[in-house]
Amino acid sequence: MEYSKKGYYFLLIVFFSLSAFNSSYSQDNWWKDKRYKTEALRQKYAQCKKVFVNIGDGINYSNVYEVIPYFGTEVYLNILDDEKGYYSPDQTKFILENFLSNNPVSSFKWRMSSRSKSYAFASGRYKYRKNGYINSYDLSVSLKYSNELWLIDQIIIN
Numbered sequence: 001m002e003y004s005k006k007g008y009y010f011l012l013i014v015f016f017s018l019s020a021f022n023s024s025y026s027q028d029n030w031w032k033d034k035r036y037k038t039e040a041l042r043q044k045y046a047q048c049k050k051v052f053v054n055i056g057d058g059i060n061y062s063n064v065y066e067v068i069p070y071f072g073t074e075v076y077l078n079i080l081d082d083e084k085g086y087y088s089p090d091q092t093k094f095i096l097e098n099f100l101s102n103n104p105v106s107s108f109k110w111r112m113s114s115r116s117k118s119y120a121f122a123s124g125r126y127k128y129r130k131n132g133y134i135n136s137y138d139l140s141v142s143l144k145y146s147n148e149l150w151l152i153d154q155i156i157i158n
Contacts, residue, residue, distance in 0.1 A: 030110035030122065048115060048143065051150045052122045055141055059126065060108040062100040064093055067152075072144065076154035080137075092155075099157065103128040108139070118145045119153070126157065 031049050036042040051070055058066030071089040078084045083095050106127040113122035123140035137157050144153040 030113050030124070032113075044145070045115060048120045048145075048150045051143060052110060052113065052120070052141070055152070056108060056110055056124065059100075059139070060105060062105050064097050064100065067096065068093055070143070070150070070152045072146070072151040072153065075152050078154070078156045078158070080157060096155070103130065103137070106134050119143065120145070120150065 031052070034045070036045065055067050055070060058064060068089065071092055074086045074088060075092045076086050077092060077095060079095060079099055083099075087095065103126075106129050108124060108126050110122050110124040113120065115121070120143040121140065123138060126137045126139040127134055128136070140156045142153040142155075143150045
């Protein structure tokens, strides 16, 4: 009996370890790596991916301070059709904090992305807990490349 219990626990640990590995690996499926003609272009788009990863982490952990560094001089927001328009970085921070506190995140994952010379876009699924239920929103972020930086151009949640 004791031996089979240890074997059972071992199999559970292996199963959950492989599951965690697969989910972390699949998280990168939203970003399709390409070959670039120059090292400078490769670095430019690696920086873009890093910005999206940091934004995703900030959203996933309800930490607006991980997202703030990527605010431009103004950000277009469309949050559930309630907050709609161009906002200053301070206003954007307040609105995003309010959204995250009213919709406690259960998980967030990017699902797809695209990029061009001066713009990039990624969309994902924002799952949140409310009244004992898990619901979801679609969340998308657009970046604009300006002065060798990728900055948030717009955030849409619906």
